Amino acid sequence: MKLKTRLIIAFFIITCVPLLLACIAAVGVSQFQFRAIENRMGISNVTFGKVVNTLQMLTEATDTIYDEMQTEADENPGIFLDEQYQNELNNKLKNSYSFLVVRSDDNMVYSGIEGMTVKMFQELPEYGASNYKMDGGYIGNDIQSFVRQVDMELPDGAKGSAFIITSLREAIPQLEVLVLDLGVAIVLILIVTAACMSAWIYRGVNSPLKKLKEATQHIKEGDLDFALDVKGNDELSQLCQDFEAMRRQLKITNEEKNAYDRENKELISNISHDLKTPITAVKGYVEGIMDGVADTPEKMDRYIRTIYNKANDMDKLINELTFYSKIDTNRIPYTFNKINVAEYFDDCVEEVGLDLESKNIELSYFNYVDHDTLVIADAEQLKRVISNIIGNSIKYLDKPKGYISIRVKDVGDFIQVEIEDNGKGIAAKDLPNIFDRFYRTDASRNSSQGGSGIGLSIVKKIIEDHGGKIWANSKLGAGTIMYFVLRKYQEVPINE
Secondary structure: OOOEEEEEEHHHHHHHHEEEEEEEEHHHHHHHHHHHHHHOOOOOOOOOHOOHHHHHHHHHOHHHHHHHHHHHHHHHHHHHHHHHHHHHHHHHOOOOOEEEEEOOOOOOEEOOOOOOOOOHHHHHOOOOHHOOOOOOEEEEEOEEEEEEEEEOOOEOOOOEEEEEEHHHHHHHHHHHHHHHHHHHHHHHHHHHHHHHHHHHHHHHHHHHHHHHHHHHHHHHHOOHHHHOOOOOOOHHHHHHHHHHHHHHHHHHHHHHHHHHHHHHHHHHHHHHHHHHHHHHHHHHHHHHOOOOOOOOOOHHHHHHHHHHHHHHHHHHHHHHHHHHHHHHHHOOOOOEEEEEEHHHHHHHHHHHHHHHHHOEEEEEEEEEOOOOEEEEEOOOHHHHHHHHHHHHHOOOOOOEEEEEEEEEEEEEEEEEEEEEEEOOOOOOOOOHHOOOOOOOOOOOOOOOOOOOOOOOHHHHHHHHHHHOOEEEEEEEOOEEEEEEEEEOOOOOOOEE
C-alpha cells in the first residue's frame, strides 16, 4: 500500500473512528450515569436536556416530597413542628442532595444540616414569597442553593415556612462526574486510535527503512554481496527496489572495475616480462660489441641485425599497448574506404611472404574471389588483423618445417578469409577463450613465445567494428585455422 494511501486512510480513521466511538461511549457512559442519578435522586427518564437544565432536574428530584409537604401544610401544619417528622423528611431529601429547614416567624425551628449560620438563615425568602414556591428558585450569596418554599399557618398562630434546600455544591459534582467520565472516555479513545494508527503506519514504514539502513551499512563497509528483498508498490518499497537495482549496478561496475584493474596489472606484467627478454638480449649483444667479441665483420653484422630485430620486437609490444588503450576508450582511428579484395590480399601476401621466408616457413596463397570484388574496410587495421593472426601462428609453430596457408573465398554476400597453420594447435577447452584479453593457452608463458596476450582480442575488436565475425577451429598437434568474414560492397541502383 502506498504511503500516501496509508496516510489518507489513517487520517479518516483518526477523524471518524474516535468520533463514532466517542458517540458510543457518550451514550454508554451517560446511560450509566443517568441510571445512577435516577436511582440516587429518585427521578425518571433522565436525559441530556435535564442534565443541562440542572434546576429542572433538581425540581423533579424533590417534586414528590414537595407535594407531600404542601398537602401536610394544608391539612396538618402542626406536624412540621414534630421532630420525628422533620427527621424523616430530611432523610428522604438527602438522596437528592437536599435538606429541610423549618421556620416559625423569624425563628429557625429545624435545620437538617449542620453549619446553617444566622446569616445564611436570614437569606431565606420571606413568608409568602411566591417566587420560591412550586418550581423553586436559586439563592446565591452564602447559600448557593436551589430553594423550594412551603408556607403554612402554625397552630400557635405563627407564620411558618418549610424549605427544601438543594445544595448545588453537592448536586453539581454528580454532573461533573458524568462530564469527567465522558472526557476520560473520549481521551482514551483518541489515544488508543492514534496509537493503533501510529503503530500501523510505523510498521509499514519501519520495516523497509530498517532493511534500507542495513543495506546502506553493507555498502558503507564495501560489501555489495547482499540482496535487499523488499516487495510492495508503496513509495518506500519502490525506493528499496531502486536501491537494490543501484546495488546490482554498483556490483557489476565494481566487478568490471576489478576485472579492468586485473587486466591492467596483467598487461603491465606481460609487457614487463616480454620487454625484459629482448632488452636482455640487446644488452648482451651490445656488451659483446663493446668487449670486442664481435671481432669480424660477419659477427658484427649478425650482432647488429639481432639488436635490430629485438628492437623491432619491443616496438611491436609498445604498439600493441598503445592500440589496447585506444580499444578501451573506443578511439580506434578507422579510415574506411572501398578496397579491391584480390589486389589487397595479393599485396599483403607478398609482404608477409618475405618475412616468413626468412623464418623458413612455407607460405601458400589461394584467392577464389572475382577481381572486381570490393569491401568497405580500413586497409591499415585489416593489415593489423592479418599480421596479428600470422604472428600468433608463428609463435606456436612447433614443427621443423612450418607451414601457413592463406585462402580468400567468396561466400555469397561475404568474403571469407582462412589462415591455417601446422602449429601445435589449441585444446578444445581453450578454443572458446582465445579471443579474450590476456588469455593464454600456455600458462607458463615461456619466453620463446612471449606476447602481451591481447593480440587476438585486438583482432576480434577490429573485425567486429567492420561488421564481420571471427572464429577458429583447431586440433592439438595438427594446427589451427582462423576464419573471418567481411561483407562485400554492393552498388545499390538508383531508380530515376
